[in-house]
Amino acid sequence: MSRPTETFTLLSPRHRLLAGMTLALSNFMVVLDLTIANVSVPHIAGNLGISPDQGTWIITSYAVAEAICVPLTGWLAQRFGAVRLFTMSMLGFGLFSLLCGLSMTLGMIVACRIGQGLCGGPLMPMSQTLLMRIFPPQQRGRVMGLWAMTTMLGPALGPIVGGYISDNWSWHWIFFINLPIAALCIFSALTLLRPVETERVKLPIDYIGLALLVFWIGSLQIMLDIGRDHDWFGDPMIVALALMAGIGFCIFLIWELTEEHPIVDLRVFRHIGFTSGVFTLALCFGAYFAGIVIIPQWLQISMGYTATWAGLAASFVGMSAMVIAPIVGRVVGKLDVRLMISSGVLWIGAVTLWRAHWTTDADFWTVALPQLVQGFGMPLFMIPLTTLTLGSVRPEETASAAGMQNFLRTLAIAISTSIVLTGWGDGQRVSRNEMVGTLHPDATLADLTSRGFTQEQARQMVANLVDAQAMVVSMNHVFFIAALVMFAAAALVWLAPRPMAKVDTSSAH
Template sequence: MSSDDDIFSRLSPRTRTLAGLVLAMSNFMVVLDLTIANVSVPHIAGNLGISPDQGTWIITSYAVAEAICVPLTGWLAQRFGVVKMFTFAMVGFGIFSLLCGMSMTLGMIVACRIGQGICGGPIMPMSQTLLMRIFPPEARPRAMGLWAMTTLLGPAMGPIIGGYISDNWSWHWIFFINLPIAVMCVFAAQALLRPVETDTAKVPIDKMGLFLLVFWIGCLQVMLDIGRDHDWFADPMIVILGVLAVIGFFAFIIWELTEEHPVVDLRVFRHIGFTSGVFSLALCFGAYFSGIVIIPQWLQMTQGYTATWAGILTAFTAMAALMTAPVAARFVGKVDPRLMISGAVFWLGLMTLWRAHWTSGIDFWTMAAPQFIQGFAMPFFMIPLTTLTLGSVLPSETASAAGLQNFVRTMAIAIATSLVLTGWSDSQRVSRNELASVLQPADAQAQLGGLGFSTEQIRQTISNIVEQEAIVTAVDHIFFISALILFGAAIIVWLAPRPTGPVDTSAAH
């Protein structure tokens, strides 16, 4: 492989800057697609004639496919070259985005979202790898700062762009807007990045490990997604899927621990710092993402909000995070990362507990306050967590650890989405029954009758009020559980020893 100096001399400063912007844009597009569909689920569900519960497959299918493909990034880059793989992934992402926008059935859009996730998964880590490759060491912090800004900006802009497009154009365009960006990135990569292509080698692929990974995750996710429609374990199919997921999971662990070239290097879990950090990451992202999934659906279903305004409210967190990200980055290396993470996660828990007291009569700015304030803590959790986890493994394991960290985070989002929607649905049913059992409708019926309401109108009005209150009670219940999980994660971080010495975070993605 060529020396670093030789690589840098192949690109002019202008070419390097343009290439950096293209790589940052490609990362932004992939991260954007993780949240852009969230506020559009009610629109898509209504248009395709499916329930909002089924519509969440559009979120989870993308996340799961991305999670499965991330561990393969290193092998694909070594086998075909990082620039070539980046270009292929962008082409595939553009094609599947087009097909998502053209989808007319739930089956087609879920299949195309899986294709999007498979192609999008490697783009994040490969864009980061290429940024590290084209910029000299002294310019890398600025380049990674630009990359990190797009990672934070994506989740902020996703709900706003998705909401605006769904309200004013059509939900199909949330996928079509990827096309011009994908085309630009493909041509720019070919024009600017070909001189920095990596050497290739015929590296063995762990086919059985990959099969077991897809098998157990597939069984688990299908079980979680259709379980609530099939009365869970009362349905033999759900029982079979659950048993297959457990068997596949244990077979995967045994195989990966004994395989010479594992698709996922599970051996890094022997480091307590890495294990506790990743476990905290999974709990935090799962609990944090529960709000991103529930809030837009609740606001649009019962509170009368448009997708645009639901998106703006959801995005307040990421807007605040953008403001404190540079401050958090300065503290890394000077303050114990465990203290930063624990404090930030405890802060997120307090904000989630605040949201657990929302009512159906709440106004926009009262909801926006905890959304915005919790955002200040996000960088103080995300940035030092990378330092903690990657500082706990051997230098030779950094790439594997970073890939595994991203895999766990993405899987936590997919699994949490399914669990949260199931819990929300169950809690609505329980709350509805409890409200109905203590309701004293005589007074309300007399008052509504006095206003000229018919018997049928009175019954429907009372039913609507009970439904609205049951839904908001269920929302509060989910936030309360999420807050408890966050408080637990703030404690788990302290199981990790404090990292010593400098940490190479360039492999993190």
């Protein structure tokens, strides 16, 4: 028999608070793992005796597995129940984290990272869905504010935590630190969340849909990850992967839309509020990640920052977001969410445009201040957008909608990362060639050699200066384009109809 709609009445206020903190913590752990391993790849590669290029498979394997599993969340929640799925996923995530830390070969750590990604994929949408189930409607805005803070803070803190652990302890501990958090979340789920378990529906397994999903997402993710190293479509293998992803995606769409029991419920896109919201989310997160990808690398490569200080400069966005998120959570039900979303996105776009004027003379606060200011706009974007998207679908579709929303965000991040790094690299080469064509370095070289530098040292100094300038010019171009994408996304959200009443999403299955 189905649970009552008012599932929040089954928990006491104290239990709701503890459960909410546990779910937010679980989301933070999974989001943190998206970036914590990035700065540790050189340490892992050196320890395992592999090349840095091989080491990137540690990141790729996790991203592919998570991208495949996230859209399956709705089907898995129906099949096993939301609380059971959360508990099983957390148990698997903790187990594979332990095995990742114990890995001694590339094959073992890649296999364990795949397991970690498969188990971690449902945790983000499930934490979101369960939060909506255990809190009453008037508190959900504030609760989603807490959830949004963990989503924003995780990627910013990942490089800091990963760099500090790798430099001062051992790379193994970037995985071991997940174990106590996983144990706490499992215990809390078993003791607190059982009363809000959802009904289990024994649906047939859509094996063809699952195979098509794995095929096209795997092909796309691998293409995005190795494309830059293989000259993109100049390499037949990249062309083949692109064709496989494109054809697989088209067949997948046709199959899932005509299948009686699809593995991924694409019918949620019939709700214009959900569709416009998730595409706004995808565009914004893609543009937002331009800064997360570029800024730490620029600070370390060109500006002489350590991994820890580079991560710290980028992390100020999370600090200011934590201050404003509770306030946004309180007013989200009182204002037109489209206006809040559009204002937040425009704010972030304006800050991104501010960054497009950096120079090589930028000091720490020149870099950190825009991050701090941007944080005030992030909750205005994240919290109302979640309310709009999940409030636009039917209650029984909430788990599928949450999974699809997180899937599109993950996919946007993957695509954005590849596009941004490629554009940044190509822009550097173009800018460098333009600078070299207009330079007249003879006087500078003569001055440097008169100061005791050899001819080769003088040339290298000039070359380094040109490279540094080309890097920052190209970065500014990327930020300018990212700002334009933000402004377009701010307009896109107005395609959604104005929410006329509060939609109860607590009965997600």
